[in-house]
Every structure is written in structure tokens, then in C-alpha cells.
Amino acid sequence: MADGQVKDDLYKIRYKISSQHNKESTTIKISPNGLYFATASSDATIHIFNLESGSFIRSLSSHSRGISDIAWAQDSRHLASVSDDMTIRIWDVEFGECLNILEGHTYHVTCVEFNYRGNLLVTGSADEAIRIWDAQNGKCLKTLSAHSDPIASVDLSWDGTIIASASYDGLIRLFDTESGQCLKTLIYDKGGSSFPVSYIRFSPNGNYLLATTLDNTIRLWDYMNNRVVKTYQGGTGFSEKYTCGSRFVTTSKDPLIASGSENGNIYIWDLQSKKILSTIEISPSSPVLQIDTFGKVLCAISMDGTVKVFDLSDEFKEYDSDRTDTD
Numbered sequence: 001m002a003d004g005q006v007k008d009d010l011y012k013i014r015y016k017i018s019s020q021h022n023k024e025s026t027t028i029k030i031s032p033n034g035l036y037f038a039t040a041s042s043d044a045t046i047h048i049f050n051l052e053s054g055s056f057i058r059s060l061s062s063h064s065r066g067i068s069d070i071a072w073a074q075d076s077r078h079l080a081s082v083s084d085d086m087t088i089r090i091w092d093v094e095f096g097e098c099l100n101i102l103e104g105h106t107y108h109v110t111c112v113e114f115n116y117r118g119n120l121l122v123t124g125s126a127d128e129a130i131r132i133w134d135a136q137n138g139k140c141l142k143t144l145s146a147h148s149d150p151i152a153s154v155d156l157s158w159d160g161t162i163i164a165s166a167s168y169d170g171l172i173r174l175f176d177t178e179s180g181q182c183l184k185t186l187i188y189d190k191g192g193s194s195f196p197v198s199y200i201r202f203s204p205n206g207n208y209l210l211a212t213t214l215d216n217t218i219r220l221w222d223y224m225n226n227r228v229v230k231t232y233q234g235g236t237g238f239s240e241k242y243t244c245g246s247r248f249v250t251t252s253k254d255p256l257i258a259s260g261s262e263n264g265n266i267y268i269w270d271l272q273s274k275k276i277l278s279t280i281e282i283s284p285s286s287p288v289l290q291i292d293t294f295g296k297v298l299c300a301i302s303m304d305g306t307v308k309v310f311d312l313s314d315e316f317k318e319y320d321s322d323r324t325d326t327d
Helices: none
Strands: 011-018 026-028 037-040 045-050 058-059 066-070 078-082 087-092 097-103 109-114 121-123 129-134 140-145 153-154 162-167 169-175 182-187 195-200 209-213 217-222 227-233 246-249 256-260 263-272 276-281 288-294 296-302 307-310
Touching: 026 066, 026 288, 026 296, 037 066, 045 066, 087 121, 109 153, 109 195, 121 153, 129 153, 129 162, 129 276, 162 195, 162 209, 169 195, 195 246, 209 246, 217 256, 246 288, 256 288, 263 288
Parallel strands: 066 109, 153 195
Antiparallel strands: 011 307, 026 037, 037 045, 045 058, 066 078, 078 087, 087 097, 109 121, 121 129, 129 140, 153 162, 162 169, 169 182, 195 209, 209 217, 217 227, 246 256, 256 263, 263 276, 288 296, 296 307
16 A cells, blocks of 8 residues: 555445434444444433344433443443433343442443453543442442543453543553552653543553543553553544544454544554554544444444444455554
8 A cells, every 4th residue: 555545445334324312422332242233322312223234123211311431241231321410320231121220420420341241340430530330239349539530431451450541631540450559640741731531442452552632642552661652643623622432453454543533534544554544434524422343343423323334345354353563
């Protein structure tokens, strides 16, 4: 590929649908078994769809205010949601029932993740705290005083032993899940200032962190050595205000970075060269708040409720998914 060339046929669209929400859509997540995806909205509902066809299955509702984030348990039967109503809810997706309501945060709950076993739930909030919950009985096991501004994103390492959090205070923190001890604090402050960190994601091998900051930049951290090893830039209007999700793509011939953006596009970078390989429009005038991947499938949702699902082109398949090289 020539230097600077954009590969527009990297992904082929499978279908485009509406999330069918009455207000702004906030997130999209694919179930671990790859059969479904769920969307959430400020209309306080979750919608479940068939991933293969895009057909609507059911709606889940009992929150009283908008939903900021959702997370699937590994069994693909249970879903957690967090809301501006300050609660976390656990759902039986098959029957559409709310199984438990978890309370304890004192302000909007902004982000949620299950550990890989599905027995623990980690939430972050605008109350600046992280809470670790027993997902079975809903008991709060630990409260971590994590940041000095709202928490925008949390993630767990593949084995669930480390929690990473991102905050508008410009810090990334890493915690030991079992003890709750803060292991590291990462801050990128070249030039004497740090920007809010809006999204965080562990690499599949657990050795790196992908962090989006509100200066139109994504940085790949070697967090054990406290250094940024790669920087991906999206240009003006990429990331300045909203939390836009990003993902590692490890089923392509070469590892990629994909991210939503405020200008309605998905950007895809070559992980090694940091070049933008593709810019995919989701909605011309609405931020793409979240993307997700499953194997060779990529899905995205924009705030206006546009959902698009793509398949990786055959030309770019067959990559060893255990690699996340940065050399």
C-alpha cells in the first residue's frame, strides 16, 4: 500500500438499521457468543438484536433515566447496565427480566465491565469512585476512591486481575482487583497540561492500554514501563467532547486500531505504522459513540441511532489474533 493511501475496501457493509430508540443512542455491545448485539439509550431502554440479520428481538426497560453503558457477561445470557438514575441493573436477556438492582453510587454511573468469569462487576461513576460488585448477589465488595473528576471508562485485563480507569482529571489508574490497591498512575502531560481521558481498553495480550484523550488523540501505553509507544491522531473533531469507544482488531493480516469519532466516522489505523488505512462513514452529522468487534465483524452506533455492521474483507483476514506487536 502506498504511503498515505486509504484502503476503502477494508470492511464491507453487511447492513444498516436503526437502533429504534426514542432519544440519543449511547452504546453498542456484541454478545461474547457472537449471536446478538445490544444498544442502549438516553431513553432508558436497551434493545437486543440478532447480529447476523439485524432483526430486532426485544427491549429491556426498568431504568428511570438514561443508560450510559452496558456490558455482557461471558455466558451471553446476562447483561449489566448503568444509568443516570445512579443504579446498576442485571438482566436476564432471554426472558427480558431485571434480576437485580445494585445501588451505592452517589451520582451518574458512567461505565461498566464484567470480569471474564462473570462473577464480578466493575463500575465507574461521576461520583469519582470505582465500585467492585459481586454480580451474583449484588453486594458491593469494594469502593475505590479513584479520581478527582468523573470516571469516563473502565476495563479489566483478560484475566481480571487488573482494573484500568480513565477520568476527566487526565489520569489513567491501574488497580489490583483483589486488594483494591492502586498499582500505577499514568499521565501524559507533555507541554505542561494533560487532557481528559475519555476511554480506556486493554490489549488482548494484556500488555498495553489504548487510551483516548480529548485532544483528538489515541495513545498506546506500555503501562508497565510508564511510556507511550504509539500515538494515533484523528484530526479536528475526532475526539474533543464525547466518549468514543475504540478497539484492537486482531483478526486482520496486520493488527489494527479502530475508533468511533465525533465527526460521524470510524477511523482505522495500522497499529504499527500509525497510518489511517480507512475512514468509514456511519452518520454524516452525528458522533459515533461506540464500536465493537467480534471476530471479523465490526459494528458501530451513532448518537442519532444509526447502526452499521461490517465484515472484514477476505483480502485482510487470517491474522494470528494472539499478537499485539508494537516493535
